[in-house]
Amino acid sequence: MKYSFDQIIDRYNTNSIKWDGVDKYFQEKNLFPMWVADMDFATPPEVIEALRKRIDHGVFGYTLFPDSYYQAIIDWLLKRHNWKIRQEWILYSPGVVPAVNYAIQAFTHPGDKVIVQTPVYYPFFPAVKNNGRQLVCNELKYSNDKYIMDLDELKGQIDDRTKMIILCSPHNPVGRVWEKSELIQLVEICLRNEILIVSDEIHFDLIYPGYKHNITASLSDEISKNTITCIAPSKTFNIAGLKSSSVIIENEKLRSRYNHVLLQNGVMHSDPLSIEATIAAYDQCENWLDQLLIYLEENVEIVMNYFQEQNLNIIPVKPQGTYLIWLDFRGLSLSDQEIDQRLLNRGKIALDPGHIFGKGGEGFQRINIACPRELLVKGLHKIKIAVKDV
Ligand SMILES: Cc1ncc(COP(=O)(O)O)c(C=O)c1O
The missing domain is CATH 3.40.640.10 (Type I PLP-dependent aspartate aminotransferase-like (Major domain))
Structure with a gap:
């Protein structure tokens, strides 16, 4: 069976921490959520x-x-x-x-x-x-x-x-x-x-x-x-x-x-x-997982190419596993607080700030790429808006 991972499912009003909880958590309105490690894809139909x-x-x-x-x-x-x-x-x-x-x-x-x-x-x-x-x-x-x-x-x-x-x-x-x-x-x-x-x-x-x-x-x-x-x-x-x-x-x-x-x-x-x-x-659901991994790998490539082409001075660390990508913002010479504020206020995007992951996380952000491609691209543009004039 062929599964589709492009379908966008509205997760608002499902008590989703990622979607319904984002504004409260970050104290900012209308944020686009690319934090919290769950996926925006439907669970396998067999489940x-x-x-x-x-x-x-x-x-x-x-x-x-x-x-x-x-x-x-x-x-x-x-x-x-x-x-x-x-x-x-x-x-x-x-x-x-x-x-x-x-x-x-x-x-x-x-x-x-x-x-x-x-x-x-x-x-x-x-x-x-x-x-x-x-x-x-x-x-x-x-x-x-x-x-x-x-x-x-x-x-x-x-x-x-x-x-x-x-x-x-x-x-x-x-x-x-x-x-x-x-x-x-x-x-x-x-x-x-x-x-x-x-x-x-x-x-x-x-x-x-x-x-x-x-x-x-x-x-x-x-x-x-x-x-x-x-x-x-x-x-x-x-x-x-x-x-x-x-x-x-x-x-x-x-x-x-x-x-x-x-x-x-x-x-x-x-x-x-x-x-x-x-x-x-x-x-x-082994077959579903194999197809998911192909889709996620393509999402990783999209992120890697995006930051290379856009010259934003943000370097993604290519993941070997997980659907999380660790983004290096240190080239922008901004404080953690400035990065967070720019992402939230200007970009209207919620990532997980690197500093919460402890020593060595300063200057980084974590993005969750387990979402339909259209949402991924939307999120990447929001990051660009947040930092483009630095
Ligand atoms: C490394 C790691 N451990 C545990 C969890 C969460 O585990 P659980 O929801 O089963 O408590 C996560 C979720 O992101 C995780 O990344």
Whole structure:
């Protein structure tokens, strides 16, 4: 079946954070939203059909996780990521952000240090701090148009209070798909220093041609036993508003501790719609995803060409994965506040300001390109309007 990603769907008045929430969040009227990581495409029709069928039943009581739910996850990980897991390794979390919070609660103590690699998905910061742990920022290095991990700095940041790293793989916002060799070097440092790896792999299906995502835990048995893997169908199939993430833990001791924290927080069941959507997505929507990736790759090319042709002094960092592009505004020599104001007041466009992603994010903005082409081009013109007289 051929799917179309050009259709523009009006998302206003659906309580969409991205569309209905944008003006309130940025305190500015009539903004065009290219922030928040969900897509403006329809969810795959196979998922919608499964939801419709479930809705037609008409009763939405407490719901079990059927075997078909676990099997769908197991099959997907094997066929798309060559990772063979067992059903009992899979725990449920309503989202990956809660999953990261539970991991911090399960495996560290107040005052312990948790490493993140900035600039990075900003909810990691409150996850560490709100749980009374110390945040350690290991800044990525940006050289020759490429972000790499600064492992020398990392080694110097570790002491006997350092207990965990939250790895973002693929990396939001810089779009890196970490190579096997990079992951192995990182993991060796962690193993040597008894640092547990929480690997947030929520963007793992969104990989561009020429790159391969390596599931951290799949790299070796030893690594698997020291890793908590967080995944979800939410980004891949545009069902982020449903609640269906998985936390995969091979190590039985760690799993039982994690499970205890889930119970302490009363996390036991999902809901009937999220379960049906997850099964349909993983069982029936591989073809949809392959077509989506082609469309997204073309959107990436449009963005890359646009900034080259328009000479705006804004340089996009070409993503290897994710539908987010990290835009380098530093050539404009404006402060973060000036960039934000220009985008909001003149361009009337909402991007995610780079500085919220922590150290190393200053002078950057993140744009979400998962939208029909017509909207993408509209957004790019708005950025041009914001900066054209600098
Ligand atoms: C790296 C990363 N982790 C987690 C999330 C959100 O996870 P959830 O909505 O499942 O809590 C996002 C969403 O943008 C993300 O980019």
